[in-house]
Amino acid sequence: MLNVPTQSFPAPSSQQRVAPAGQSGRNKVALKPGHSLMDWIRFAKSGRDLTGLRGRLIEVTEEELKKHNKRDDCWTCIRGMVYNVTPYMDYHPGGEDELMRAAGIDGTDLFDQVHRWVNYESMLKECLVGRMAIKASAAIKGTQTHTQSTPTVYLYLTIIPPPPMASLAPPSSVAPPPDKDSRPRYDWFQTDVTVNLVIYTKRKIHSSGCTIVDLEGGVLRLEVLLGKMSYMLHLRLAEEVEGSVAVQTAFAVGKIQLSIRKKAKGKWTSLGQPLEFHNTLLRKKDRALYYRDCVLASKTEVNHNTHVFRLQLPRGTVMHVPVGKHVYLKALIQDSEVVKPYTPVEQTLVAASHPSTQGSDLFLMIKVYPDGLFTPHLNSLRIGDHISVSGPEGPFSLRPLRDVTHLYLLAAGTGFTPMARLIRLALQDLGTIRKTKLLFFNRQEEDILWRSELDDLAAKDERFQVEYILSEPCDRWSGRTGRVDQPTLEDFLNRPDGSKCYVCVCGPAAFTELTEGLVKQQGFSEEEVHAFQG
Numbered sequence: 001m002l003n004v005p006t007q008s009f010p011a012p013s014s015q016q017r018v019a020p021a022g023q024s025g026r027n028k029v030a031l032k033p034g035h036s037l038m039d040w041i042r043f044a045k046s047g048r049d050l051t052g053l054r055g056r057l058i059e060v061t062e063e064e065l066k067k068h069n070k071r072d073d074c075w076t077c078i079r080g081m082v083y084n085v086t087p088y089m090d091y092h093p094g095g096e097d098e099l100m101r102a103a104g105i106d107g108t109d110l111f112d113q114v115h116r117w118v119n120y121e122s123m124l125k126e127c128l129v130g131r132m133a134i135k136a137s138a139a140i141k142g143t144q145t146h147t148q149s150t151p152t153v154y155l156y157l158t159i160i161p162p163p164p165m166a167s168l169a170p171p172s173s174v175a176p177p178p179d180k181d182s183r184p185r186y187d188w189f190q191t192d193v194t195v196n197l198v199i200y201t202k203r204k205i206h207s208s209g210c211t212i213v214d215l216e217g218g219v220l221r222l223e224v225l226l227g228k229m230s231y232m233l234h235l236r237l238a239e240e241v242e243g244s245v246a247v248q249t250a251f252a253v254g255k256i257q258l259s260i261r262k263k264a265k266g267k268w269t270s271l272g273q274p275l276e277f278h279n280t281l282l283r284k285k286d287r288a289l290y291y292r293d294c295v296l297a298s299k300t301e302v303n304h305n306t307h308v309f310r311l312q313l314p315r316g317t318v319m320h321v322p323v324g325k326h327v328y329l330k331a332l333i334q335d336s337e338v339v340k341p342y343t344p345v346e347q348t349l350v351a352a353s354h355p356s357t358q359g360s361d362l363f364l365m366i367k368v369y370p371d372g373l374f375t376p377h378l379n380s381l382r383i384g385d386h387i388s389v390s391g392p393e394g395p396f397s398l399r400p401l402r403d404v405t406h407l408y409l410l411a412a413g414t415g416f417t418p419m420a421r422l423i424r425l426a427l428q429d430l431g432t433i434r435k436t437k438l439l440f441f442n443r444q445e446e447d448i449l450w451r452s453e454l455d456d457l458a459a460k461d462e463r464f465q466v467e468y469i470l471s472e473p474c475d476r477w478s479g480r481t482g483r484v485d486q487p488t489l490e491d492f493l494n495r496p497d498g499s500k501c502y503v504c505v506c507g508p509a510a511f512t513e514l515t516e517g518l519v520k521q522q523g524f525s526e527e528e529v530h531a532f533q534g
Helices: 037-044 062-067 086-091 095-100 108-115 374-380 413-428 451-460 486-492 509-521
Strands: 058-060 073-078 081-084 128-135 154-156 185-190 194-200 211-216 219-226 229-237 241-250 255-262 272-274 280-283 291-301 306-312 327-333 336-342 361-367 386-390 406-412 435-442 464-470 501-506 529-533
Touching: 037 086, 062 128, 073 086, 073 095, 073 108, 086 095, 194 219, 194 229, 211 241, 211 255, 219 255, 327 361, 327 374, 336 374, 361 374, 361 413, 406 413, 406 486, 406 509, 413 435, 413 501, 435 486, 451 464, 486 509, 501 509, 509 529
Parallel strands: 058 128, 406 435, 406 501, 435 464, 501 529
Antiparallel strands: 073 081, 081 128, 128 154, 185 194, 194 255, 211 219, 219 229, 229 272, 229 280, 241 255, 291 306, 291 386, 306 361, 327 336, 327 386
C-alpha cells in the first residue's frame, strides 16, 4: 500500500525485495519530475497544512473515516493512527490506484503486505489527522446488543505496557513447555568462567544459518529463524559478561548452544531477568525488525558506479544472512528515517565453501545513484562511520532446490546480487545441480558486475555458463544485444531429458514482471520460478 518512492528504492539496484509467498510484486508508475522522496521530504517540511485541520489532532470515528475515500480527500488508518494521504498521492511510486485501495478504511493489512518495514510514521508525520476510535464490543456473554436508542461508545486506542516478568528461577534447568507447545525448549548450565545457553528447536535446522545473537550491555537477544516462525530469547543477564559470544549448532538434531565468558569467576544464582518477548514463538511477519549499530569498515570499487560496502557487526553480534535473504539499512536523512533493503554478497564470487556463521562482516554490493537519496548518503559515509542494520529477511527458501539438476538465473543490473551467492551454492554445496546458467542483462559493457570473476569461473568450471546481453552496446561489442524477449529465453531455457529445472529472476520491477511472465509462457510452473522483487 504505502511504498518508499522510486528514487529511494531505485529500480536496477542491489536492494532487491522478495515478495511474500503467494503475492506478486507491486507495479511502479513513473513519477512526475520533482516528486522524488527528497522532494516529498522538502514538501512535508514546507510548513503547509497537509491535514486540512490547521494543526489540530482529532479522534476519528469509523463513520468519519469512511467519508474520506476520494482521490482529492483520502484518509487511511495505519495501526490506530489516521493520516490524510491526499498530498502524498503524486509522490507514491505505486500510483494513486494502489494508495486508493486503503481510502477511507483501515489500511494496516494492505501496508503490511507490501512494506511493513517502511517508517510511515516519519514519512507521514505532517499528514497525521489523529487517533482512530473503535466501537466498544457488545458481543460479551450476558450483555445486550446496542439498540437504536443506545448511544455509541468509542474507546481510544492506547498502548499498555506488559506487566513485569518474574526472574528466571535459580535452578540450572528450565522446565520444558507442555507437550502440545510447539515452542523450542531452552536450558542453561554454567562453569566458573562461562555461562551456556542451549536451545532445542524440536526440528532440524537448515545448514545455511538461522541464529542471530546480539549481546550488548548485559542484555542478550537471541532469535532463531524457523521457516515462517521466529523464536526469541530476550534476557538481562544476572551478572556481567565479556562482550563476545560463541555459537555452536548441531543442525541434524536442532540444537544450538551459546557460550559467554563471565567477567568474574563464580556461580550465578539465576540466568537473569526476562525481557519483552522472551521465550516466544511468533510469525516472522508479526515481530518488529531489530537493528544493530554497524561500522563501515571498507568500500571497494566494483565499477564506475558500484561499490562493495563492508559493514562490521558489533562485537557481541553473531549473524549469518542465509542465501537469498536481505537485510535493511536504516539512516536518518534530512530529519526523516529512511530504510532500504539490500542483498549481501560474499567478499568474492567464489568464497570459502562454508562461510563462518560467526563472521563479523557483511558485504553489500550497491549501485550509487547521484539523484537518489539513500545511496548518496551511504556513499558519503567515511570509514568508521555507523549505520543501522536489521537481521535477515525475505521468504526465499532453498527447499525447492533439493533435487534440481539445472538452475537458470536471469538478472538485470544489480539484480545480480542475490544470484552471486546462488552461483557459489550451486557449484559448491548442491551436488544435484549439473548446470548453472546466468543470463545477465545490462545497459553497457562497463555496467557488468564482477565480469572477470564470472568469466574466470566459467572457464574453470564446465558446470557454469554465463552470457551477457547489452541494450546500449558500443561499436566494439561482439556479444548479444537487445532486451529480454521470448526468442532469447527460448534459446536460454531448455529442459534436458530427465532434468529438474528451477528459474530465478531478479532486476528492476518492469524487467522482473516481464521476465517472470515469459518464463511461465515457456511452460515453467509457479513452483519452478522464483522472482526477487525490487
